[in-house]
Amino acid sequence: MLLGQQSLAAVGGRLAARRGRALALVYHRVRPQPVQDYEVVPCVPVEQFRGQVEALLAMGDIVPVDELITSRPSPRPRFALTFDDDYATHVRHVLPVLRGFSVPATFFLSGRALHGLGPYWWEVLEARMRHDGPERVARALDVPRAEPHAIAAACEEDPARQHHLEADGADTGDQLGPSEMAALAGAGMTIGFHTVRHPVLPRLAPPDRHRALTEGRERLQDLTGQSMTVFAYPHGRTDALTAADTRAVGYESAWTGAGRAVGRRSDRWRLGRWEAGAVEPDVLRARALARLLRPVPADG
Numbered sequence: 001m002l003l004g005q006q007s008l009a010a011v012g013g014r015l016a017a018r019r020g021r022a023l024a025l026v027y028h029r030v031r032p033q034p035v036q037d038y039e040v041v042p043c044v045p046v047e048q049f050r051g052q053v054e055a056l057l058a059m060g061d062i063v064p065v066d067e068l069i070t071s072r073p074s075p076r077p078r079f080a081l082t083f084d085d086d087y088a089t090h091v092r093h094v095l096p097v098l099r100g101f102s103v104p105a106t107f108f109l110s111g112r113a114l115h116g117l118g119p120y121w122w123e124v125l126e127a128r129m130r131h132d133g134p135e136r137v138a139r140a141l142d143v144p145r146a147e148p149h150a151i152a153a154a155c156e157e158d159p160a161r162q163h164h165l166e167a168d169g170a171d172t173g174d175q176l177g178p179s180e181m182a183a184l185a186g187a188g189m190t191i192g193f194h195t196v197r198h199p200v201l202p203r204l205a206p207p208d209r210h211r212a213l214t215e216g217r218e219r220l221q222d223l224t225g226q227s228m229t230v231f232a233y234p235h236g237r238t239d240a241l242t243a244a245d246t247r248a249v250g251y252e253s254a255w256t257g258a259g260r261a262v263g264r265r266s267d268r269w270r271l272g273r274w275e276a277g278a279v280e281p282d283v284l285r286a287r288a289l290a291r292l293l294r295p296v297p298a299d300g
Contacts, residue, residue, distance in 0.1 A: 013059050013077045016292035020264040022068040022078040023292055024255060025056075026232075026273040030097075031089045035278065038129035040122055040152040041085075044278045046093045053081070053101055055281035059288065064190050065106040066230055068262050069253055069271065077292055081105040082255065082273060084194060084232055085120065086112050086176045091183055099187065107184050108194040108232035108255075111220040113177050115196055121162040122152060124169030141165075156200065156235060178223055185224035192230035193217050193251075202239040209242060213249050231255070236273070243269040263296030 029043040036043075044052070056062055060077035068080050081098070083090055086109055098105050112118070128137050129148055138146040141161050143154045155161040176184075185191050195201075196216040201209050217228045229252040233242070236257015246254045247269045258272035266272075274291055276284050 012289045012293055014075065016261075016289070017060070017074045017077045021261045021292045021296065022080070023261045023288055024065055024068055024080040024082055024271070024273040025288075026082045026084060026236075026255075026257070026275045027094075028084055028275075029087055029089055030083075030094045032093070036130075038134065038148050039126050040148055041126075042275060042277050046097065048278055048280070049094070050097050050100075051281040052276065052279075052284050053097060053103065055285045056081075056288070057101065057103070059285060062101075062103040062105075064104045065192070065255070066190070066253060069266065069268055079288070082192075082232065083107045085198075086110050086181075088174045088176050088180060090176060091180045095184065095187060095189075098189070104189060106190040106192050106230060108192040108230075109176065109181060109184075109220060110194050110196050110198060111181065111216050111223070112196060113175060113181075114219050114223065115216060117196065118166065119169045119175060120198055121155060121165040121169070123174075124165040125152060125155060127169070128165070157203075159199065181220070182223055185226055190230065191220065191224045191226045191228070192232055193220060193228040194232050195234050198234040200235050200237055201233060201242045202237060206241075206245070209245055210249065213246060213251075229253070232273075233257070238270060243267070259291065261291050261294065261296050266296060 027044060028041050030046055030049045031043065032046050034045050056079045060079055062079050062081060065080040065082055068078055083094060083105060090107055134148050134151060135146045138151050143151045195212045199212055201212060204212060221228050231246055231251040231254040233254060233256050238256050243254065253271060254269040255271045255273050259274040260272040262271055276287060
């Protein structure tokens with residue numbers, strides 16, 4: 001970044017901080033390899049992730065996710081790093097980077113291994129598309145379009161397709177085991193909850209939604225020694241009723257996939273997170289600053 005651009009970024013960052021803006025970033029897979037064929041969940045190469053963390057530290061401070069919603073004044077913008085799902089790459093590749101920079105992060109886990117569950121349905125889908133090709137998989141799942149993201153979108157809306165995939169996926173995942181989940185907590189990272197089965201919560205009937213919000217929460221609390229007070233909505237999706245239910249079962253904040261900053265008036269149970277993806281540090285810095293300077297709606 002050129003000196004003039006650095007100065008503008010610094011001025012913009014201070015302005016955002018004075019306005020009480022903060023930004024949570026969400027990641028899924030971080031690993032040495034780039035995106036592979038037929039993957040439908042974002043991946044960031046580990047060296048690119050390292051550069052992104054360094055860029056954020058040059059702009060502001062990285063804090064635990066629950067600190068983003070406090071109103072204390074800050075001279076620099078605050079960021080939080082969050083990671084979703086039970087990927088073993090969280091321990092293998094993310095944790096060493098976090099330790100290298102001495103920064104905190106929040107891991108929204110499902111704890112699937114504690115319940116004898118295998119990989120998520122989309123991991124199985126990715127493996128099947130690599131092996132059989134998307135056309136054959138689309139026919140098998142009765143999906144009219146054979147594009148990988150169209151197949152994934154159809155499965156996201158259909159629990160029957162998800163169950164079919166998960167029943168066939170015992171050996172296709174690379175998941176956190178109990179000792180690795182405990183290792184994240186032992187390293188000082190915050191552990192949040194993400195539901196065991198990763199459903200689209202607004203689509204569930206109220207009793208099923210309550211079960212999804214609470215099933216497995218205590219077992220993960222016992223394993224990690226942390227209270228599950230922060231929650232990330234599966235697929236980043238919520239609505240007013242789901243947010244109310246999430247508050248009612250005792251979560252102190254809940255995070256969506258809306259790619260916007262957090263402000264002083266943000267609804268604590270409908271907070272936005274931003275997935276930057278596999279972009280270079282200068283691009284991340286510019287896009288993060290743009291989000292920090294945008295108006296934040298009261299429900300965000």
